[in-house]
Amino acid sequence: MNNKIITAVLLLLFTAGINQAQAQLFKKLQQKLEDKVDRKVDGMINGKKGAGTTAEGKSSKPMPKLEEVYSFVPGSTVYFKDNFASDKAGRMPKKWKSSGGGSIVTIPDVSGKWLALAPRTTYRIDSILAMPGNFTVEFDILTRSTQAKDMGPLIFGFARDNSGRAYMNDAYNDNAIVGTQLHFWNEAVNNASSDTQINTNLDFPLSNYANTTIHISMSIEGEDMRVYMNKIKLLDTRMFKAHTLKYFFLSGPYSYEAEAMAYFGNFVISKL
Known part of the structure; x- marks a missing residue:
């Protein structure tokens, strides 16, 4: 067989191989496109998922990065502590006051006693106890709701008076x-x-916190303040003017929907 015939045969075989590979590639691309269309149609039939949530109903927002070293250290000397152990169910706790109401409750399958946070109500320690210069604060928030968004914003912080x-x-x-x-x-x-x-905003997947215990830790050193939620740092900056008096407050959500509720407990202030 001469060289021309051999070359022609090899070229034919090579071309056939390319055509077969192209056909397979085209088939794969076509299948991917069909799968994508099917998913889109399914979504239209079943209804769009809420913004910021996955198909399982959990938040798609990323969790803020954990500190490589959890730097919060509770103060060494307890300054004020209350877990409501001696308070009667259905009554306001003796060491606290509010702008509207509130009552001590027990929660099924959860240890201890809790203060049910009434809507549009602020809670404070019932004394003229000003915070020391350097101190830490820790407490728990217990949430109960069908969806986390059934609760309005909850706020905690410090005021100039009590x-x-x-x-x-x-x-x-x-x-x-x-x-x-x-x-x-x-x-x-x-x-x-x-x-x-x-005045800063931090994205946080709070839709994952419908039925859970949230532990808050705060460290105040002079003018600086750090805030943690379940060991995730939310704040670390200068928040006070020098020599500012500070009184703790906690406000329940403005409103609840669908029988949602938030509870407060395990409160500790310690001196650094």
């Missing part, structure tokens, strides 16, 4: 200084200070 008459829902009114708001509806945490004009 008046219990007003409902405090930000860091700017009624002598408030700083406030951390947990926005369950739009999955964000807001930290604000009327002293230092700080």
Whole structure:
């Protein structure tokens, strides 16, 4: 067989191989396209998922990065502590006051006693106990709801006085200084200070917190403040003017939907 014939045969075989590979590639691309269309049609039939959630109903927002070293250290000396152990169910706890109401309850399958946070109500320690210069605060928030977004924003922080008459829902009114708001509806945490004009928003997958215990840790050293939620840092910056008096407050959500409820407990203030 001469060289021309051999070359022609090899070229024919090579071309056939390319055509077969192209056919297989085209088939794969066609299948991917059909799968994508099928998923889109299924979504239209079943209804679109809510923004920010996955098909399983959990938040698609990423969790803020954990600190490589959890730097929160509780103060060495307890300054004030209350777990409501001696308080009667159905009554306001003896060491606290509120702008509207509240009652001690027990929760099935959860240990201890809890303060049910009434809507549009602010809670304070019932004394003129001002915070020390350097201190830590820890407490738990227990949530119960069908969806986390059934709860309005919950806020905690510090004010310049200990008046219990007003409902405090930000860091700017009624002598408030700083406030951390947990926005369950739009999955964000807001930290604000009327002293230092700080006002920041942090995306946080709060839709995952419909039925859980949230542990809050705060460290205040002079003018600086750090806030953690379940060991995730939410804030670390200057939030107070020098020599500012500070009184703790916690405000229940403005409203609840579908029998949602938030509870408060295990409160500890310690000196650094």
